[in-house]
Amino acid sequence: MLDSIEMSRPEAEALLRIGVVGRVALCTEDGPHVVPVNYSVVDDQILLRTTSYSALGRLARGNLVAFEVDHLDLEQHHGWSVVVRGRAEVVSDPAELDHIEAVWPPRPWAGGNRPLVIRIPWSEVTGRTLGRGWDPQAQAAYRRTLAT
Amino acid sequence: MLDSIEMSRPEAEALLRIGVVGRVALCTEDGPHVVPVNYSVVDDQILLRTTSYSALGRLARGNLVAFEVDHLDLEQHHGWSVVVRGRAEVVSDPAELDHIEAVWPPRPWAGGNRPLVIRIPWSEVTGRTLGRGWDPQAQAAYRRTLAT
Structure with missing residues (x-):
């Protein structure tokens, strides 16, 4: 586990709004699954676009999920x-x-037709900085610039 | 959800052995959780080091978990x-x-004392390349070099 310092909710929400790609974790009868996704943020919710036959379309709808974004600087x-x-x-x-x-x-x-829009309203948001001290938002802004 | 092409098991295992940081997803009574972690690989298992009072130490031991590594090129x-x-x-x-x-x-x-070593034997390994075609291992080798 990485050493971590809890960030404020506004700071965590700012990083969510700047992100591009995250991971959805969901629980099934045979344990947890993780699916990487592109996402957007509108109001206080994460939005994903998928197909009804994907793992996400089949398993996430109506269920509790965890959605994670991070930036990990290996160097x-x-x-x-x-x-x-x-x-x-x-x-x-x-x-x-x-x-x-x-x-x-x-x-x-x-590409392809992905008609199903799924939202994850964020009833709970937690953020942590990992490792030594630095400025998470400086790095995150770079990510958004690259992706648009 | 990202467009994805399933990779072979040897290719997926090679990428696991080259990685540095991943995410553990686990299921609890109040839904799924995700925790980012450093890891290593010995034989056919993921190894993590943590404390017994961490979320991972408390919730993961003895339970089914999903462990995910990825590399997502935003550009x-x-x-x-x-x-x-x-x-x-x-x-x-x-x-x-x-x-x-x-x-x-x-x-x-x-830093700090993290005496608890947790292993995740990989009974199931799946890998996918996301987006347009490229060489996952070329990118992954760079990650390992940076981290050591």
């Missing part, structure tokens, strides 16, 4: 990690889908 | 991800601890 031996926990839901309301499309639609790196 | 919009699933166990046998120490002891970035 400097430090980093940060933010985890959101909440119940994943399919977004089906047309007005809400329009709002998401207008603000910041999730854009998977993959 | 190129591609990457890879490998997931191991298995039952986490505390290593307490002195001969086995000596063997781990001799081969490749897990080295947390954090």
